[in-house]
Amino acid sequence: MKIPFENLNKAFENRLRLQIMSVLMANQRYDFNSLKELLGVTDGNLASHLKGLEKEEYIMVNKSFLGRKPNTNYEATEKGKTAFKNHLDALEQLINQQKIK
Amino acid sequence: MKEKEIQDELTSIRSLMERSSKFISLSGLAGVLAGIYALIGAGIVFYLMHWGIDYSNVPFLHLVNILPAIIITALAVLILSIATGVYLSYKKAGRRGQSIWGSASKQVLFNMSVPLVTGGFLMLICLHRGYFGIIAPVSLIFYGLALIGASNFTFSDVKYLGLCQILTGLITAMLPGYGLVFWALGFGVLHIIYGSVMYLKYDR
Numbered sequence: 001m002k003i004p005f006e007n008l009n010k011a012f013e014n015r016l017r018l019q020i021m022s023v024l025m026a027n028q029r030y031d032f033n034s035l036k037e038l039l040g041v042t043d044g045n046l047a048s049h050l051k052g053l054e055k056e057e058y059i060m061v062n063k064s065f066l067g068r069k070p071n072t073n074y075e076a077t078e079k080g081k082t083a084f085k086n087h088l089d090a091l092e093q094l095i096n097q098q099k100i101k
Numbered sequence: 102m103k104e105k106e107i108q109d110e111l112t113s114i115r116s117l118m119e120r121s122s123k124f125i126s127l128s129g130l131a132g133v134l135a136g137i138y139a140l141i142g143a144g145i146v147f148y149l150m151h152w153g154i155d156y157s158n159v160p161f162l163h164l165v166n167i168l169p170a171i172i173i174t175a176l177a178v179l180i181l182s183i184a185t186g187v188y189l190s191y192k193k194a195g196r197r198g199q200s201i202w203g204s205a206s207k208q209v210l211f212n213m214s215v216p217l218v219t220g221g222f223l224m225l226i227c228l229h230r231g232y233f234g235i236i237a238p239v240s241l242i243f244y245g246l247a248l249i250g251a252s253n254f255t256f257s258d259v260k261y262l263g264l265c266q267i268l269t270g271l272i273t274a275m276l277p278g279y280g281l282v283f284w285a286l287g288f289g290v291l292h293i294i295y296g297s298v299m300y301l302k303y304d305r
Binding site: 015018019022023025026027030031034037038039088091094095098099 | 104107108110111113114117118119120121122200203204
């Protein structure tokens with residue numbers, strides 16, 4: 001039986017990226033510090049995966065200032081949302097197939 | 102990937118989507134305590150209004166005289182309730198290793214503050230113009246609207262508390278003279294019921 005692994009998105013292979021995307025699916029926007037706290041990861045780790053998602057054009061970055069403190073907000077793009085949904089569908093398909101086996 | 106792994110992945114996604122968008126450190130116990138403060142406050146106001154009053158005298162003048170004491174009592178109840186709520190939420194969040202100050206709690210605060218500040222100003226205006234009878238319904242209705250506004254970002258049960266407060270407020274508006282009774286019912290009894298339900302459902 002052919003297992004549709006190719007439908008799984010390579011960009012979401014990393015767990016943290018998938019988690020970031022889930023948060024941005026449930027919220028219109030989310031800031032860097034809240035993300036860091038929620039996911040319990042280091043600055044560098046989070047930043048590099050955010051960069052990766054940004055390069056795929058799955059998320060948009062908004063930089064602004066709250067008083068003097070820089071505030072970076074992230075938002076999922078339409079492309080990112082579609083990719084996330086497709087990835088979830090693929091995961092679901094995998095489960096269904098394995099149940100049949 | 103094994104089926105177990107995929108299941109874990111999906112569970113983690115679901116929990117993150119829930120946790121990131123909802124403020125779930127709200128404590129049921131805080132609701133019960135806020136209700137008790139409100140009942141004590143209502144008791145004090147009742148005592149102020151009826152103690153040693155001869156009703157053949159001018160009751161309106163009496164109300165104006167004790168107004169500062171009533172406002173101080175109401176503010177004390179408000180401040181105590183907020184302080185208890187913040188403290189218990191802080192403790193509950195700490196127990197779960199979460200932070201109280203996140204994206205969701207900001208949303209809760211913002212969505213509550215708009216109707217609350219509007220209602221607060223309307224109450225001040227009513228006080229200033231002498232419409233004392235409308236204070237109780239206004240406070241209940243705007244508080245209910247604030248709860249409904251916040252309910253998208255916390256336990257959805259908060260919505261029902263909000264609806265009950267609005268209903269109580271509207272009934273109060275229909276029955277002038279019973280403001281204090283309904284105020285005690287809304288802020289006191291409803292909070293205690295809601296807090297107990299929340300405590301049994303989520304805190305244990």
